[in-house]
Amino acid sequence: MIEFSHLRKVYPSTEALRDLSLTIPNGKIFGFLGHNGAGKSTTLKSLVSIIEPTSGSIKVDGYDLAEHRLAIKKKIGYVPDSPDMFLELTANDYWDLIASAYEIPKQLRTQRQDNLSRLFDMADHVDETIGSFSHGMRQKVIIIGALLPDPDIWVLDEPMTGLDPQAIYDLKSLMRSHAEKGKTVIFSTHVLATAQELCDEVAILRKGLLIYNGSVKQLLSTMPNATLETIYLKMAGRQGDNQMIHQLEEDEHDA
Numbered sequence: 001m002i003e004f005s006h007l008r009k010v011y012p013s014t015e016a017l018r019d020l021s022l023t024i025p026n027g028k029i030f031g032f033l034g035h036n037g038a039g040k041s042t043t044l045k046s047l048v049s050i051i052e053p054t055s056g057s058i059k060v061d062g063y064d065l066a067e068h069r070l071a072i073k074k075k076i077g078y079v080p081d082s083p084d085m086f087l088e089l090t091a092n093d094y095w096d097l098i099a100s101a102y103e104i105p106k107q108l109r110t111q112r113q114d115n116l117s118r119l120f121d122m123a124d125h126v127d128e129t130i131g132s133f134s135h136g137m138r139q140k141v142i143i144i145g146a147l148l149p150d151p152d153i154w155v156l157d158e159p160m161t162g163l164d165p166q167a168i169y170d171l172k173s174l175m176r177s178h179a180e181k182g183k184t185v186i187f188s189t190h191v192l193a194t195a196q197e198l199c200d201e202v203a204i205l206r207k208g209l210l211i212y213n214g215s216v217k218q219l220l221s222t223m224p225n226a227t228l229e230t231i232y233l234k235m236a237g238r239q240g241d242n243q244m245i246h247q248l249e250e251d252e253h254d255a
């Protein structure tokens, strides 16, 4: 279980998170939704200790993150929002780094790496540099790296961006089966159909504020026949969206 308590993050020009409190249970797929700049990545980066919150606390299985940082980091596999890192390394070099940081026994590492690289169609590319890969292939390298230590907690920041349909399908299956084992899967996405299909619970952020936290089923039951997209746009979207779109269309027409 992960508990965020009164989390705030203030950057020099923005208050990215405003008093965020929520609990993420084990055994569920938990989605963070929100417009660009809403605070999703800031929340996930705080959980994986890439940034330090201005105030508030995070507990993982009852242990305070600030006091047990290293032990908690070892439980987490993280996919950042951009895969453009370590471009000069080969895929295999990158996974080497992860394997040594997480102290994965050699045989286990070989077995998991083989399985994951075959699943994600990367087996023929392990000795090529990450910089030579397409965006989707880079994303696959990062995903394989995050899953290599078989961490209990998956923290995936927009993990499907750039992936091909087969890889999206496979990743969704992996996420579902990880949650079914009672483990934790947290991800952010802008694709509301995916969130509706995959998430047990969601948090919707708007300009750093939590505006909904609860089950997707419950949210859908508030508006019969509506999709998560419709409900989300009513809660987090711009007022008068349709009016603005009509105005744009009219302006185009007049030009």
Ligand SMILES: Nc1ncnc2c1ncn2[C@@H]1O[C@H](COP(=O)(O)OP(=O)(O)OP(=O)(O)O)[C@@H](O)[C@H]1O
Binding pocket: 011, 012, 013, 014, 015, 016, 034, 035, 036, 037, 038, 039, 040, 041, 042, 043, 081
């Ligand atoms: N390193 C930083 N320095 C200054 N401001 C930052 C920094 N990182 C994020 N911010 C600001 O914090 C706010 C929240 O950003 P964050 O990346 O958490 O949003 P997000 O919901 O993940 O957005 P997106 O959907 O575009 O990825 C934004 O206003 C952003 O400009």
